[in-house]
Amino acid sequence: MNEALRRSRASVLAALIRDTFQEARARWLFWGLFGLSTLLIAIFLFVLRIDIVQGAISIMGIAPTTHQVDIRKFVNISYAVVSIVLYTWGTFLAVFASSGLIPSVLEAGRISLLLSKPLTRTMLLAGRYAGNVLVIAANHIYLICSIWIIIGVKTHIWELRFLLAIPLSIFIFAVLLCVVVLIGVVFESAALSVMISVALMLISAILAQRQFMMKLLDSEWSRQLWMACYWIVPKVYDLGAALRQIILHEHQTDWVTPLWTSALFGMVVLSGAMYLFQRRDF
Amino acid sequence: MRTEYAIQADGLEKIYRTRFRGREIKAVSNLTLHVPEGVKFGLLGPNGAGKTTFVKMLLSAVNPTSGSAKLFGKDARDPEARRPVGYLPENHRFPTYFTGRGMLDFYGALSGLDALERNKRIPGLLELVGLKDWGDVRIKKYSKGMLQRLGLAQALLHKPRLLVLDEPTDGVDPVGRREIRDILNGLTGTGVTIFINSHLLSEVESFCEYVAILKSGELALEGKISSLIAGRGYRVRASGVPEAALAEIRRLGVSILPSADAIEVQAVTLEQANTVIDKIRAAQGFVESFSASSSSLEDVFIRTTKSEKAA
Numbered sequence: 001m002n003e004a005l006r007r008s009r010a011s012v013l014a015a016l017i018r019d020t021f022q023e024a025r026a027r028w029l030f031w032g033l034f035g036l037s038t039l040l041i042a043i044f045l046f047v048l049r050i051d052i053v054q055g056a057i058s059i060m061g062i063a064p065t066t067h068q069v070d071i072r073k074f075v076n077i078s079y080a081v082v083s084i085v086l087y088t089w090g091t092f093l094a095v096f097a098s099s100g101l102i103p104s105v106l107e108a109g110r111i112s113l114l115l116s117k118p119l120t121r122t123m124l125l126a127g128r129y130a131g132n133v134l135v136i137a138a139n140h141i142y143l144i145c146s147i148w149i150i151i152g153v154k155t156h157i158w159e160l161r162f163l164l165a166i167p168l169s170i171f172i173f174a175v176l177l178c179v180v181v182l183i184g185v186v187f188e189s190a191a192l193s194v195m196i197s198v199a200l201m202l203i204s205a206i207l208a209q210r211q212f213m214m215k216l217l218d219s220e221w222s223r224q225l226w227m228a229c230y231w232i233v234p235k236v237y238d239l240g241a242a243l244r245q246i247i248l249h250e251h252q253t254d255w256v257t258p259l260w261t262s263a264l265f266g267m268v269v270l271s272g273a274m275y276l277f278q279r280r281d282f
Numbered sequence: 283m284r285t286e287y288a289i290q291a292d293g294l295e296k297i298y299r300t301r302f303r304g305r306e307i308k309a310v311s312n313l314t315l316h317v318p319e320g321v322k323f324g325l326l327g328p329n330g331a332g333k334t335t336f337v338k339m340l341l342s343a344v345n346p347t348s349g350s351a352k353l354f355g356k357d358a359r360d361p362e363a364r365r366p367v368g369y370l371p372e373n374h375r376f377p378t379y380f381t382g383r384g385m386l387d388f389y390g391a392l393s394g395l396d397a398l399e400r401n402k403r404i405p406g407l408l409e410l411v412g413l414k415d416w417g418d419v420r421i422k423k424y425s426k427g428m429l430q431r432l433g434l435a436q437a438l439l440h441k442p443r444l445l446v447l448d449e450p451t452d453g454v455d456p457v458g459r460r461e462i463r464d465i466l467n468g469l470t471g472t473g474v475t476i477f478i479n480s481h482l483l484s485e486v487e488s489f490c491e492y493v494a495i496l497k498s499g500e501l502a503l504e505g506k507i508s509s510l511i512a513g514r515g516y517r518v519r520a521s522g523v524p525e526a527a528l529a530e531i532r533r534l535g536v537s538i539l540p541s542a543d544a545i546e547v548q549a550v551t552l553e554q555a556n557t558v559i560d561k562i563r564a565a566q567g568f569v570e571s572f573s574a575s576s577s578s579l580e581d582v583f584i585r586t587t588k589s590e591k592a593a
Contacts, residue, residue, distance in 0.1 A: 008394045015391035019377075026379030109375035113436075116341040116369040116446075117392040118361045281298075281344040 012119050013127050020101060020131025029097045030135060036093065037143040044082075044147055048154055075157045080247040082151070083165040086144055087172075087240050094136040094173045095180065095197045101132050102184030102193070111282045121277050125181065129270070132177055137170045144169070161247045168243050171259070175234045175266035176200065182273040185280065203229075205237040234262040287355070288444045288475035289317035289340060294349035296335050296499075309335040311499040312349070317477060317492070319354075319443070322470075324486030324507075325479045326579075327496035328587055333479045334372060336496070337448055341369055353444065365394060368437030372448035372479070374429075378422035382413055382432050385421060386439055393440040400439075407435040410468075412461060427458030434465060444475045451485060463489060487511070487579035495586050503586045510582050516555035518547040519571040520562045527565035531558055537585070544570060548581065 024030040105111065105128055114124055144166045152158040176197045183193035207230040217223045235258030242255035296310040310332040317323045327333045338344035340351050340358055356363035376385055383404055390400040408417045411431035421429065430450065437445055450466075451459040466476060466489065480486050486493060487507060494504040503510070521544040523531075531547060532538060534554060539546045549555035559569055 011396065012392055012394070015388055019388055022379055022384075023377060026377075107375055109371060109373045110377065112338060112341070112343040112371045113369060113374060113376075113389070114392070115343045116364055116367065116371070117389070118363075118365040118394055119392060120361050279345065282338070 009119075009123065012117075012123060013130070016124065016127025017131040017134060020128055021135060023101060023104065024097075024131075024135045027100065029101070030139075033093060033097055033136075033139040034142065037139055037146075040086075040089070040143065041146045041150070045150060048150065071155070072157060075151065075155045076159060076248055079151060079159045079162040080244045082147055083144075083162055083243055083247055084240055086147065087165055087169050087243060090140055090143065090169045091173055091176065091201065091236065092198065094139070094169075095176055095201075096194055098132045098136060098173075098177060099180055099184075099190040099194045099197075101135075102128060102181050103188040103190050106184065106188050106282070108282065115282065122274050125185075125274055125277050129177065129181060133170065133174050136173050137166075140166055140169045140173075159247065161249075164243060164246060168239055172234065172236050172239055172262065175262050176236075178266040178269040178273065182269050182276070185273045185277045200233060201236045204233050204235055207233055208235070208237040208241070231261055232265065234265045235259075236262075286318060287316045288319045288321075288353065289315065289323075289477065290350075290352040290355070291315045291336070291340070292350050292352075294336070294339060294351055295347045296332070296339060296344060297347045308499050310339070310346075310496075313496075313499070313501050315494055315501060315504065317475060319475055320473045321492055322466075322476045322490045323478070324490035324493040325477065325496065326481070326483065326486060326493060326583060327502075329481070330498075331496040332499035333496055334448060335499075337446060337477075337479050341367065341446065365440075366443040367446060368440065368442035368444070369446045370430075370433045370437045370448060370450055372452060374433055376421055376429065376433070376436075378420065380421050381418050382408060382421055382424070383417040385432065386436055389436045390439045395440050403439055407439055410438075410465060411435045427454045427461075430454050430458065430462065431465075434462060442474065444477065445469070446477045446479075448479045450478060450480070451482065459485070483578075483580045483583055493579065495583060497587050503582070507579060511579055515575055516549045516552060517571075517573050517575045518549065518555055518558050518562070518569060519544055520547070520567050520569050521545070523562055523567035524565050527561055527567060531561050534558065534561075537581075539584075548575075 021030070105114070105124075115121065144163065148158075148162050151162075179197050179200060180193040183189060183196055187193075207226065210226060210230050213226055214223055217226060238253075238258035239255065239262065242253065242258065245251070245253065246255075292314050294310055294313040294315075295308070298307045298309055299305065300307070313332075313336060315336075325333050325336070335344055339346050340353065341364060342359055342361075351358040353363040353367060358364070380388065386404045386407065387400050390404070391397075395403070405414070405417070408414050411434055413428060413432060413435070416424070416428065421432065424432065430453075434447075434450065437447070445466075447466075451462055454462065463485070469476065476490075478486060478490060490507060492505070493507050493510065495502045523545060528538065528545070534549075534557060536550070536554060536558060537548045539548065547555075547558050549558055555572070559572065562569055
């Protein structure tokens with residue numbers, strides 16, 4: 001590929017990403033997310049000023065050296081709890097917010113003009129996808145960094161592992177967005193894509209109880225079916241659990257496998273969406 | 283690579299299948315059409331004739347079932363083939379969050395123009411389409427005519443060699459139509475091929491050099507407009523002609539167009555016209571006027587689509 005063509009493609013991709021940001025702003029999604037995140041930050045600030053929390057921090061702060069371990073543990077638990085809340089809340093919110101951004105670009109009269117431009121359908125969908133991920137990433141960075149700074153300033157304990165919630169939240173959103181894209185391409189329905197994505201989040205939590213379920217299920221085939229479903233569905237719950245363990249410095253279960261299997265799920269679903277998008281008539 | 287044709291469609295076909303029953307609907311059937319470079323070409327046809335499907339196949343919004351489409355010799359499915367094409371779709375929906383300038387900037391970027399070039403060309407184009415003072419206003423405030431003109435600016439921004447306009451004056455008032463026509467006339471002699479898909483026959487007749495008429499997805503007629511409308515004839519306008527006499531007149535092979543309170547008979551020869559007048563007078567009908575006429579594109583269109591129906 002020559003340099004001019006590569007530059008032209010990069011410029012097209014940048015235009016598509018910019019357009020997604022503009023649409024997110026115009027639909028108040030960007031500001032809605034920003035506002036809700038700010039509200040969450042304000043609530044968090046308020047909670048920290050409640051006497052019982054303030055008192056607990058103060059007591060631990062002035063306690064003798066033997067209790068220094070306790071304050072770190074207390075703060076780490078707080079970090080872990082907050083990270084799980086943000087991970088779950090952020091993913092839910094992101095799926096809701098972004099569900100309309102894919103079907104909107106497929107509207108008749110809009111898509112035919114986009115397709116008449118010298119760009120591939122794959123690039124069009126990829127640009128929209130990347131724009132969507134970046135809109136959500138900007139919000140996650142703002143929310144999680146703000147909470148991290150607040151806890152850090154309050155406790156003087158700066159737990160860098162808490163910031164892992166940022167890439168992890170963005171990653172799991174990117175995986176679920178593949179489902180949103182697929183549903184958007186096939187059915188052009190924002191509501192259906194939200195329903196299926198949220199259902200996947202809930203199913204992932206149920207399927208993750210596999211050790212318990214293996215004991216309950218009495219037939220081999222039902223155990224295999226459970227495990228098959230577990231490996232197929234993105235591991236929203238497992239990755240959240242892994243984040244908690246990392247922050248708490250606990251003995252870690254395998255977090256790499258949930259990561260790559262979820263990524264594989266996303267890639268397969270997104271490839272399916274791209275394939276169907278190529279074949280569709282507008 | 284320069285080729286002789288801007289558009290080359292060979293045996294192009296599109297069959298839609300209904301989702302559940304799998305019933306086949308042929309939108310375009312075995313269509314072969316070659317549009318030379320640099321001409322003004324009109325595509326006509328009644329509603330549902332397959333005009334928009336054909337245009338969408340050229341621009342890759344619809345995948346052909348069979349056949350091939352080429353733009354300047356390149357396969358239309360290749361994105362690079364669409365680089366020299368400017369397109370104004372029918373019933374377009376430009377995102378309303380854009381300003382006029384923002385919209386041009388976005389579509390200009392997608393057309394491969396760099397920021398410097400876009401910034402240079404956009405003010406001139408806004409001026410050309412009469413939207414100089416509206417460039418920074420959100421397009422949701424634009425009227426239909428303004429949106430059409432902005433759409434035209436979008437199609438012209440990257441200096442295309444082929445301009446594909448789908449119903450460019452649809453919903454635009456007569457003044458707006460004139461403005462759009464003037465802009466397009468300004469492209470005459472620049473070598474740009476203009477392909478207009480329209481149901482406004484007079485517009486196509488006054489603007490285009492070549493025309494193709496589609497009927498039920500098939501090419502019914504194609505040619506140079508000046509040749510198609512060259513055949514002269516005679517028009518007899520009469521009233522109070524009884525039905526029995528009309529049937530006799532019809533048997534002469536002339537076309538009869540009914541109007542509000544009279545009929546208009548289009549005869550091909552002077553002898554035929556005189557026979558028509560004799561028949562009207564014999565039946566106590568009243569001849570209101572008699573004139574020599576050349577057939578209009580409308581006549582050609584009606585004859586073509588009628589003969590198709592008869593077939």
